[in-house]
Amino acid sequence: MLGNFSYHNPTKLYFGDQALGYLNEELPKYGETVQLIYGGGSIKKSGLYDEILAILKQNGKTVVEDAGVMPNPTVEKLREGVRLARENKVDFLLAVGGGSCCDYAKAVSVSVHCDDDPWDKYYIRFEEPDCEIVPVGCVLTMAGTGSEMNGGAVITNHEQKLKIGHVFSDEVMPKFSILNPKYTMTLPKRQMVAGIYDIFNHICEQYFSGEDDNTSDYLAEALMKSVVHSSLIAVKNPEDYEARSNIMWTATWALNTLISRGKSTDWMVHMIGQSVGAYTDATHGMTLAAVSLPYYRMIMPYGLAKFKRFATEVWGVSADGKTDEQVAEEGLRALEGWMKQLGVTLSIGELGATEEMLEGIAEGTIILDGGYKTLTKEEVIQVLRESL
Amino acid sequence: MLGNFSYHNPTKLYFGDQALGYLNEELPKYGETVQLIYGGGSIKKSGLYDEILAILKQNGKTVVEDAGVMPNPTVEKLREGVRLARENKVDFLLAVGGGSCCDYAKAVSVSVHCDDDPWDKYYIRFEEPDCEIVPVGCVLTMAGTGSEMNGGAVITNHEQKLKIGHVFSDEVMPKFSILNPKYTMTLPKRQMVAGIYDIFNHICEQYFSGEDDNTSDYLAEALMKSVVHSSLIAVKNPEDYEARSNIMWTATWALNTLISRGKSTDWMVHMIGQSVGAYTDATHGMTLAAVSLPYYRMIMPYGLAKFKRFATEVWGVSADGKTDEQVAEEGLRALEGWMKQLGVTLSIGELGATEEMLEGIAEGTIILDGGYKTLTKEEVIQVLRESL
Numbered sequence: 001m002l003g004n005f006s007y008h009n010p011t012k013l014y015f016g017d018q019a020l021g022y023l024n025e026e027l028p029k030y031g032e033t034v035q036l037i038y039g040g041g042s043i044k045k046s047g048l049y050d051e052i053l054a055i056l057k058q059n060g061k062t063v064v065e066d067a068g069v070m071p072n073p074t075v076e077k078l079r080e081g082v083r084l085a086r087e088n089k090v091d092f093l094l095a096v097g098g099g100s101c102c103d104y105a106k107a108v109s110v111s112v113h114c115d116d117d118p119w120d121k122y123y124i125r126f127e128e129p130d131c132e133i134v135p136v137g138c139v140l141t142m143a144g145t146g147s148e149m150n151g152g153a154v155i156t157n158h159e160q161k162l163k164i165g166h167v168f169s170d171e172v173m174p175k176f177s178i179l180n181p182k183y184t185m186t187l188p189k190r191q192m193v194a195g196i197y198d199i200f201n202h203i204c205e206q207y208f209s210g211e212d213d214n215t216s217d218y219l220a221e222a223l224m225k226s227v228v229h230s231s232l233i234a235v236k237n238p239e240d241y242e243a244r245s246n247i248m249w250t251a252t253w254a255l256n257t258l259i260s261r262g263k264s265t266d267w268m269v270h271m272i273g274q275s276v277g278a279y280t281d282a283t284h285g286m287t288l289a290a291v292s293l294p295y296y297r298m299i300m301p302y303g304l305a306k307f308k309r310f311a312t313e314v315w316g317v318s319a320d321g322k323t324d325e326q327v328a329e330e331g332l333r334a335l336e337g338w339m340k341q342l343g344v345t346l347s348i349g350e351l352g353a354t355e356e357m358l359e360g361i362a363e364g365t366i367i368l369d370g371g372y373k374t375l376t377k378e379e380v381i382q383v384l385r386e387s388l
Numbered sequence: 389m390l391g392n393f394s395y396h397n398p399t400k401l402y403f404g405d406q407a408l409g410y411l412n413e414e415l416p417k418y419g420e421t422v423q424l425i426y427g428g429g430s431i432k433k434s435g436l437y438d439e440i441l442a443i444l445k446q447n448g449k450t451v452v453e454d455a456g457v458m459p460n461p462t463v464e465k466l467r468e469g470v471r472l473a474r475e476n477k478v479d480f481l482l483a484v485g486g487g488s489c490c491d492y493a494k495a496v497s498v499s500v501h502c503d504d505d506p507w508d509k510y511y512i513r514f515e516e517p518d519c520e521i522v523p524v525g526c527v528l529t530m531a532g533t534g535s536e537m538n539g540g541a542v543i544t545n546h547e548q549k550l551k552i553g554h555v556f557s558d559e560v561m562p563k564f565s566i567l568n569p570k571y572t573m574t575l576p577k578r579q580m581v582a583g584i585y586d587i588f589n590h591i592c593e594q595y596f597s598g599e600d601d602n603t604s605d606y607l608a609e610a611l612m613k614s615v616v617h618s619s620l621i622a623v624k625n626p627e628d629y630e631a632r633s634n635i636m637w638t639a640t641w642a643l644n645t646l647i648s649r650g651k652s653t654d655w656m657v658h659m660i661g662q663s664v665g666a667y668t669d670a671t672h673g674m675t676l677a678a679v680s681l682p683y684y685r686m687i688m689p690y691g692l693a694k695f696k697r698f699a700t701e702v703w704g705v706s707a708d709g710k711t712d713e714q715v716a717e718e719g720l721r722a723l724e725g726w727m728k729q730l731g732v733t734l735s736i737g738e739l740g741a742t743e744e745m746l747e748g749i750a751e752g753t754i755i756l757d758g759g760y761k762t763l764t765k766e767e768v769i770q771v772l773r774e775s776l
Contacts, residue, residue: 001633004404009397015650016392215614215634215641222610226603245389246603249650253603262403262637 001262012176027059031091072156073104081108099145106153138177143248144195146255148177163278181245194285202254209264266371275364282351289344294386303372389650400564415447419479460544461492469496487533494541497522526565531636532583534643536565551666569633582673590642654759663752670739677732682774691760
């Protein structure tokens with residue numbers, strides 16, 4: 001653990017099957033008009049919508065409905081949400097849903113009182129908010145993105161074929177998040193496993209970088225082991241509350257800045273996967289799953305010591321009588337085996353990507369240099385082609 | 389991970405060898421009069437006192453000196469600090485030192501605007517503060533207690549022969565803490581290893597309890613492995629910055645509430661150790677070290693599965709061909725071996741405890757029931773006697 005860094009994460013978490021009741025403690029802290037943000041209406045089917053509306057009414061709130069947030073929130077939807085917030089002089093944004101709703105709420109929060117177009121300001125010029133930020137709260141219904149305790153907000157621009165994340169500072173983090181593992185049980189299994197792989201990959205992105213001795217790497221291994229362990233229970237029995245609660249908690253800690261403290265990070269799987277998402281509109285976690293193995297097999301020789309450690313510490317691979325390469329490869333095979341048990345996609349072809357798209361997807365991939373190897377555009381294409 | 393819980397830790401951490409500069413960002417947020425809290429003057433020898441005083445002056449602060457905080461802060465000193473804060477209408481408490489100074493600052497912070505005697509209110513009646521809380525900031529010079537990112541404040545009453553900790557809510561946590569691993573290098577080796585054992589035992593207290601499947605236990609194992617790994621480097625070369633920085637970071641995360649989320653906890657080693665401290669005034673970490681092994685050997689049969697896991701996951705003990713008891717015992721032998729490598733005390737006799745004190749120490753031990761076995765007073769005496 002070298003270098004200088006800070007850590008500040010003021011989001012308050014309420015966890016458990018009774019967590020929703022704490023909305024009654026939090027809502028009085030904020031103004032009267034609440035923009036209620038949700039997706040395609042699954043919360044109406046589950047009854048959560050009615051429960052939350054009742055709590056909002058009990059607390060004397062005026063509710064501004066903002067439904068229809070899509071799995072990959074678009075810039076058009078963002079502009080519409082901002083307009084809605086302005087017209088109704090909204091005091092508080094309550095996101096009910098998965099990472100898409102939380103991300104979207106944060107993107108709205110920094111744009112309501114900002115004159116510039118949010119896409120240009122935050123996703124092209126990567127500026128920081130210099131206006132009043134509307135506070136956000138989350139009621140989470142899907143475990144995966146970690147958006148409930150971070151400043152990240154990914155927005156997709158279909159016209160420009162770009163899907164870009166901005167990680168805002170701690171002021172933009174949700175003031176509180178309500179995490180009830182039971183809510184995540186209403187999801188289809190495909191969404192559950194996509195979320196699980198998203199969690200795992202968030203950890204990998206922060207783990208596969210750097211060569212120093214770092215407490216964060218130990219914590220990363222712990223989160224990986226916990227999510228792998230619980231995922232194998234949940235994939236057999238999605239109703240297992242204990243497994244679903246461990247998965248939900250690891251999701252939060254996998255991406256709330258803790259495990260990246262004092263170290264460099266990679267994030268290339270996300271960069272490639274997001275570009276695949278911009279072309280295919282596929283589920284985020286599935287895009288990550290599809291490009292991971294060819295990417296890690298490509299960079300493994302450049303970060304061999306860490307890949308060996310990954311094999312022995314996370315997957316219990318024995319190093320006896322083997323070369324470092326053999327141990328490292330065995331770790332990636334163990335990862336592959338687990339991904340198959342989960343049933344995540346290993347091919348971008350299955351997600352709708354075609355040979356013709358590869359050039360464009362590679363063009364839309366932001367190349368970062370925190371990992372063990374800085375890819376060329378040709379290498380991005382190679383990763384994509386191996387996943388077709 | 390079962391049950392309902394919340395998590396909120398708003399302390400901002402600045403970590404690294406350049407961290408002190410961030411005082412300039414934090415101080416302007418608070419009022420003019422700063423009570424500067426420190427211990428026996430080692431910060432004067434190291435030059436840190438002058439550096440901090442210069443920063444306080446640059447920021448236009450009026451400084452109220454509050455020196456002489458002892459390793460186990462007393463209730464008399466606490467009352468004196470409260471008087472000082474009241475007389476000078478102090479706006480901010482800046483603790484520079486180890487856990488003692490941070491703990492003391494928090495105890496002062498909840499008492500300045502409170503009419504009741506702080507000992508009676510917080511340490512006998514365990515009430516929560518119902519008065520204005522004076523904000524606290526920390527500049528940490530010793531890694532161990534975790535006081536820099538929690539609400540804990542241990543105070544000793546020599547007259548009553550009681551050393552008691554009150555864990556206050558998040559409003560009492562430091563607003564910020566400055567963690568520069570270099571400051572911890574000025575400590576004598578004995579203090580360093582006492583701090584290391586304190587860290588390790590904080591983790592054990594939260595780990596050796598409960599039988600559910602919990603992400604927190606994976607995180608606990610990660611912190612244990614990291615601190616063991618770095619301690620063996622630091623004990624050979626206390627100047628190793630990387631090892632000292634990992635130790636400092638694990639100390640913070642070992643006791644900032646994270647690894648106890650969603651699970652029960654034990655804390656009996658602290659309860660017994662603190663009572664030993666009330667009688668002997670010995671260094672906190674050494675009292676914990678002295679009573680740990682007899683305590684864990686006593687409770688092991690009641691929490692065998694966890695002690696087996698401790699052996700295999702933390703110490704890499706192989707379970708092949710062994711009974712659970714053998715594996716668990718091997719784990720405790722590995723712990724004992726590490727403690728000997730560190731050079732911590734394994735005997736309360738060495739700390740000044742005598743046979744005549746045992747009855748009183750046991751009497752002063754608060755018996756908690758979160759661990760694998762609720763001790764009787766006779767069993768506390770047995771643990772103490774085995775450590776004489």
